[in-house]
Amino acid sequence: MIINTIANELAVKPAQVEAAVKLLDEGSTVPFIARYRKEVTQGLDDTQLRNLEQRLGYLRELEDRRQVILKSISEQEKLTPELQQQILAADNKTTLEDLYLPYKPRRRTKGQIAIEAGLEPLADALFADPTLTPETVAAEYISAENGVADTKAALEGARYILMERFAEDAGLLAKIRRYLNENAHIRSRVVEGQEKAAVKYSDYFDHSEKLASVPSHRALAMFRGRNENMLHIQMVADPGQEDSPAHASYCEQIIAEHFELRNQGRPADAWLAQVVTWTWKIKIGLHMETELFGQLREKAEEEAINVFAKNLNDLLMAAPAGAKVTMGLDPGLRTGVKVAIVDKTGKVVGTTTIFPHAPQNQWDKSQRTLANLCKQHKVELISIGNGTGSRETDKLVGEMLKANSELQAQKIMVSEAGASVYSASELASKELPGLDVSLRGAVSIARRLQDPLAELVKIEPKAIGVGQYQHDVSQSLLGKSLDQVIEDCVNAVGVDLNTASPALLSYVSGLNKTLAHNIVSYRDTHGAFARRQDLKSVERLGPKAFEQAAGFLRIVNGTNPLDSSAVHPEAYPVIDSIVSRTDVAVNDLIGNTDLLRKLNPEDFVSDNFGIPTVKDILKELDKPGRDPRPEFKTAAFKEGVETMADLKPGMILEGVVSNVANFGAFVDVG
Incomplete structure (x- = not known):
């Protein structure tokens, strides 16, 4: 099924x-x-x-x-x-x-207590025959022994029996749920006396819209306002009539029709109508509000998590600048701008702190320091974190590059989200043991330009901050979704087995934190891996883990050239048959587009490997280790556009999308 x-x-x-x-x-x-x-x-x-x-x-x-x-x-x-x-x-x-x-087993309800007091026959009689007079029939059930003091108590007990029976009818609940899903509104109002404190929720001070079509960002905003005791929110079953005191909800009519109750002026009709009203207001209405708000929150959270996941995917799969000497700048005002230079492999080769902004105002000195560092280390890229002081720091670097036209460096603004989290992490202290915590963020900012994926996987995904209302959603669902995104990205790109960090390795198919740590320990003890088969010597890395991981792990310049490709070791026999048929060595097959395109995939199909796998192998041999990420390029910001006042209608600008939400995108245009 x-x-x-x-x-x-x-x-x-x-x-x-x-x-x-x-x-x-x-x-x-x-x-x-x-x-x-x-x-x-x-x-x-x-x-x-x-x-x-x-x-x-x-x-x-x-x-x-x-x-x-x-x-x-x-x-x-x-x-x-x-x-x-x-x-x-x-x-x-x-x-x-x-x-x-x-x-469902539950604690004793008023309806159950009434049944125990012998009032179920009374409820059944009035429900079955509205021509009976409630007070007259109820008098027969007065019993001090059963705790039924008078007719009022008897009728109240009978009412609770029917209310619970009605409220537990699955067919009725389905009808009411369908009506509410099609018609109900969510209404929010400011909590009296909180008008000033709740100013950020002013759009929701007196707001109403259809429950079924509330955008996720508005739903989460209203729920957050309620949690902070700034807003009241309620479900309105019959929009437009909620302020009419004499108004009976259409849901009451649904209940009455479901049980074929019609008010024809018979003795018990008024009493049964009251049962219907109470069933809606006390039982079903509150239950449905809780349920539908729960569904709304769940749907809104799912959409928010999907937005977060897509943004994270885009960030992780952003084009890597590659092996270029990069200067990372972690902007700050009073505390200075932290500077770190990393070489083509990401190794730290220089650090310092400059103080171009108030109160020190060492603008010219800071420019000279940056220029000297760029010349000394032949810096190709300058990565500027987009936090506090980033605009001022961007201006500083721009002036420095203009004044030193011989420098070939490009400046790029990058998201510094999560850099401070990484700086204080255990991983950072192991990777950069001799470096002050305050400078580690600059290293991360430099490295994330070289290879966003390899660097950002070191940071708790939630700390990267590329979503809406990320702290309002289910943290377990968010964490699971983001882990899946990272897993998909890491395995789509592939991982260099001899340079990858434990954090990066832990997301490889079939691996976990323990196995990633064991791989790095093996690498530290025995030196670089020469071939994929050596993975089998890693502690606790069994046949299943090897099967799942091997194809995604690359060994550059190893003993077998295929180990640097995405061809799985289990499929090497296919390549052996290609070599045998063409009489061309593996090294000469790789990148030999003309030869590979002449081969017929069907000639290499076997019981173990079908057409899809053979085609993938030929494609991989043509362009081994191809990176699915786009080519690196930078946005050219328009000169003279520095404030909102500089923007004009119809102006076309290049920019960098820094965040996306359901209500729009945030674009850095300079």
């Missing part, structure tokens, strides 16, 4: 889903399956596999819960064939819990 459900949702064959589920259950990762098991899944890509993995988790949880519910109701001896069929047919957790509601 789960296999067919996912296949329908993804519009793929059940056999594809079944194959992917088997691989996932065996411990294969999404990047590994997407790249190296295309024949098995018939070409499912990483996006389809991520969706499949997510739905598989949800549907398995649903199935586990279904079995728990069936067992519980069966043990109560209340499981009818009809109810069992409804439970088996439930395709989401909400429907399943609705069906379980009447049978």
